[in-house]
Amino acid sequence: MQKRAQKTKSKILQAAQKEFSDKGFHGARVDTIAEKAGVNKQRIYAYFKNKENLFIEVLEGCFQLIAKEEQVFTNLLEKDIHHLENRILRYYMSFHKKHPHFWRLIAWENLDKRKHSNTIRGIREQSFKHLKDLYQKGQKQGIHKKNVSFETFIFVLSAVSFFYYSNQKTMSQTLNVNLFDTKVQDKLVQEILLLLHLQSSETG
Numbered sequence: 001m002q003k004r005a006q007k008t009k010s011k012i013l014q015a016a017q018k019e020f021s022d023k024g025f026h027g028a029r030v031d032t033i034a035e036k037a038g039v040n041k042q043r044i045y046a047y048f049k050n051k052e053n054l055f056i057e058v059l060e061g062c063f064q065l066i067a068k069e070e071q072v073f074t075n076l077l078e079k080d081i082h083h084l085e086n087r088i089l090r091y092y093m094s095f096h097k098k099h100p101h102f103w104r105l106i107a108w109e110n111l112d113k114r115k116h117s118n119t120i121r122g123i124r125e126q127s128f129k130h131l132k133d134l135y136q137k138g139q140k141q142g143i144h145k146k147n148v149s150f151e152t153f154i155f156v157l158s159a160v161s162f163f164y165y166s167n168q169k170t171m172s173q174t175l176n177v178n179l180f181d182t183k184v185q186d187k188l189v190q191e192i193l194l195l196l197h198l199q200s201s202e203t204g
Contacts, residue, residue: 009047011037017058021101024108025055025116056116059109062102063120066095070127081138085157086193088131092161093189103166128154160192 015036019028030051034041048054072091080087096103109117128150135153138144144153164171164179172179179185 008039012044016054017101020055020058021104025112056119059105059116060119062105063123067124073127074130081134081143084134085196089157096161096165103162107166
């Protein structure tokens with residue numbers, strides 16, 4: 001019985017993830033989620049009580065996913081410090097490509113005035129702690145700028161990957177380049193990394 005309940009809950013969360021990432025919290029409908037999950041609407045309320053709790057669980061699930069996948073960063077060693085921004089940026093680009101619902105949910109959450117995001121505090125703390133340790137070692141070695149915090153460093157790399165996928169269509173038109181082309185994407189990433197490297201060396 002418990003196994004069946006867990007399977008039903010998983011189907012609901014999967015359907016809710018799609019609905020919320022497509023339409024946001026306000027645009028999503030519990031009726032639609034129930035239909036896509038193949039369950040009675042009352043079953044959703046039995047598990048989650050209301051739509052807001054369901055959205056929060058979907059949002060938390062997405063951040064638990066990236067936190068889990070970010071565990072790959074714990075394999076990075078001191079010898080990887082010289083290529084730290086390369087490894088991180090390429091990972092985030094790959095993550096957003098593989099999980100488009102993630103950046104969509106982030107976009108909707110930031111557009112909303114509610115405070116669902118309070119629930120995600122600390123979820124990614126473990127992977128960020130390891131990266132911060134490496135980054136600070138890089139600062140001591142003169143690889144990374146001493147007056148640029150780890151928080152700014154990770155913010156820029158996160159922002160680049162998020163903006164790339166959330167603005168692919170409009171920026172392809174604005175820049176007159178095909179940002180859906182993997183060769184164009186690879187060139188852009190290489191040049192961004194070059195820009196970050198030059199910025200570091202020229203102003204260091």
